[in-house]
Amino acid sequence: MSDSGWKTLKRERICLSPYVPVWQEIVATPSRPEGIEWTVARRPTAAVVAPRTPDGRYILIRQERIPIQRAMWEFPAGQVEGEITEQSIRDTAFRELIEETGLHCTGELIPLDFFYSSAGFTDERGFLFLATEVVPHEKGASPDELEAILEVRAFSADELRQMVATGEIFDANTLSVFARLTARGLLA
Structure with missing residues (x-):
């Protein structure tokens, strides 16, 4: 069409x-x-990153979300600041990874395309990435002052699958990244 x-x-x-x-x-x-x-x-474009450690585990953050009045497990994500370019989107993925987890990517940042978060009422797009070989960053985590990140934890691919299957993960960004990783055979 x-x-x-x-x-x-x-x-x-x-x-x-x-x-x-x-x-x-x-x-x-x-x-x-x-x-x-x-x-x-009208919402800003976002970057969502699935961090994978050298031993194949995935890093999730548990963050309070005011609109739903509960905490949820999710992959790090954030809004792109300034002009929307391929580089600004990648920079956002790197920035959010460090800010929200205290980790940085020493491997590849693999683009997984984008999705619309809720096209019935918003134009918000989320660009999805897999960050490989994530390791601790010298600065550590430094969340935005409005964020309440309660926990940063590593999960195996099997644990991630189980959390999605049981509804323990219910964040749209995270479910979208999970679907792309699975569809492309990247969820090791």
Whole structure:
């Protein structure tokens, strides 16, 4: 299916939050050239990184998430600052790995493409990566002041599979990386 025929006819900002600006838009689509009204949350692009240690274990963080009022296991992730380029996305993956886990990548940073987090209401994209040969960084972890990372822990691939199967991992970013790793035969 072609992506031509899309055009924003009208856009009005209805929420001024610096974190989640919300817009009311009228968009012409290939099937609705007259346009349809939609509410859209504009979110920054993110990078999500699955850190793998030299012995093949995967590093997850357990982080408090205010909107759902609970902590959850997830791969490190963060928003890209400034212009969205291939390099700025990679830099974000490296930065978040160090900030959230205190580890850095001494192997490869393997791109796993991107996904839309919830295309029904937001344009947010997450670029997915596998970081190999992660080892402790001299600086250690330095989470953002708004983050509450409760634990950083290594899990085997089998433990990760079990956590996904039982619903212990329920973060969309982490599930997306897990799916890509599995589909590409990279979940060792």
